[in-house]
Amino acid sequence: MRTAGEGSPGLDDEVVRRWESGDRTPEPRYRKHLVLVFGLTADELGLLSPTELALRPTTDSAPDTIMRDDVLDAVVRKVTSMMSGTEGEFGRKLFLKGLLGAGVVPLLAQGITLPDDVDALAGPQRTRLDHRSVDAYRAITTSHRTLYWTSPATDLLPSVAAHVRLGATMMKDAFTTDPRLPQLAAAVAEGALLAARLTFFDLAHEQTAEAFFQLAQDTVEVSRDHDLAAAVLAHRAFVPGFAQREQPARAFLDAAHAHARYATGPLLRSWLHCVDGEVSARTGQARSSVARIRSAEDALGTSGTDPAWLDFFDVSRLSGFAGNALLLAGRHHAAAERLQEALDGLAGDAERQRAVLLFDLATAQAPDDAEQAFATAHQACDVLERDYYAMALERVPAARRALTGTPYLAQLNERVRALTPA
Incomplete structure (x- = not known):
């Protein structure tokens, strides 16, 4: 622990006995070092609780734990009908043309070069994976x-859903022992x-999002990727957390932290603390939320390597989480400073995160300068006119309350009405 910069362990013979x-389980701060x-x-080493054991990735997970075909098909059809406004024509075209075609159309439209071996994905049903098909599939996932960051959610989601469906099919057709x-x-x-994320954060379709979250959790068990498992579980915590249901949110977060004890980088550790802070803030624990943000800042100084897919969090996002925690704690001046730092x-x-930060900043500014607050909300x-984001609109009620009693409330209401989908 001293070598890792964490100071003296503070242990004695009695604790170890x-x-x-x-009689006692090692605290989380000791566990990662005992593993090493x-x-x-x-x-x-017997360090995981029964709950953590049930949620950890296993080495013998089999693809038959993945969501049933009929359920996944229904989810994909729901997405296509939701995006197109009709259940029929688009859905039929999607499946008749093949999932591969639907998955790559947006990539081609953006000028993204597909891997040379992408045709391997369109081959006949197989029982053994080959490197060409897996590499091609992973390349499209990376492109999505x-x-x-540049595509409207309504355009991107059908492509992502079709690609996920294809991948789940490939997994079910593979040998469980395939390396x-x-x-x-x-x-x-x-x-x-x-x-x-697209269905929950961008489009506010919670039920459809839950199906994709479950599929992500099912498949990450097969991957044996602890970093990705931590990210999936922590993202799932947002759903009950936003609904102010602390207990299920904490269950997901506890499982996420259990995975994080295996191997994570500083940004992922920091983000997990931020999610903890967000859940605390939304369940009325403002002081705990601010403390979690301090832990997130401390985590940035730890060692490790973050995964390539962790592109949704950085130092500016940490400042955004900090600003929101301070805002909910009633510390408006400090919140405004951190939110401006994030921006x-x-x-x-x-752009989507920019809209969230601007609404939070407007709420922080309102007690001292209502005119500036309205300008910021404007x-x-x-931003939302250019790139709709449902989670940004979740911040509007707080801005409205902050502007109550000012001449700017009616103007803000008018702007927001124009943004809300019919």
Whole structure:
């Protein structure tokens, strides 16, 4: 622990004796170091609770645990009808043309070059995976991740859903002992997580999102990827967390942290603390939320390597989480500073997050300067006119309350009405 920069362990013979006798379980801060000391996994050392054991990826997971074909087909059809406004024609074209075609159309439209071996995905049903098909599938998953920042959710979601459906089919047709299966499973899980994010955060279709979240959790078990498992579980915590149901949200977060003890980088650790803070804030625990943000800031100084798919969190996003936590704690001046810091550091293509930050900043500014607050909220509405994001509109009620009693409330209501889909 000293070598890792965490100071003295503070242990003595009595504490270790209680660990060995089973009278006491090592705290989380010790577990990751015990894993390294003994060269064994946390479950082999008996460090995981029954709940954590049930949720961890296993080495013998089989593709038959994946969502049933009829259920997944229904989800994909729901997505296509939801995006096109009709259940029939688009859905028939999607399946008649083949899932591969539907999955790559948006990539071609954006000028993204497909891998040379992409035709391997369109071959006959197979029982053994080959590197060409797995690499081609993973390349398209990566392209979808890139497209998220520049494509409207309504355009991207049908493509992602079709690609996920194809991947799930490939997994079910593969041997459970195939050495390439975990790689494919990780790509399918990443795609299912992206579909869940699109349906929940961007479009506010919670029921459809839940199906994709479940598929992501099913497939990540096969991947044996602890980082991705932590991300899937923590994302799932947002759903009950936003509904102010703390207990199920905490269950997902506890499982996410259990995976994070195996191997994560500083950004993923920091993001997990931020999600903890968000859940605390939404369940009325403002002080705990601010404390979680401090833990998130401390985590940035830890060691490790973050996965390539972690493109939804950076230092500016941490400032955004911090600003919202301070805002909900009633510390408006400090919140405004952190939110402005987040906006200044935000990537140019992160328009959806920009709208969220602007609404939060408007709420923070309102007690001292209602005119400036409305101007800031007006900017947020301008962003949403270009790129609709349901989660940004979730911030509007707080801005409305902050502007109550001012002449700007009616103007904000008028702008928001124009943004809300019919």
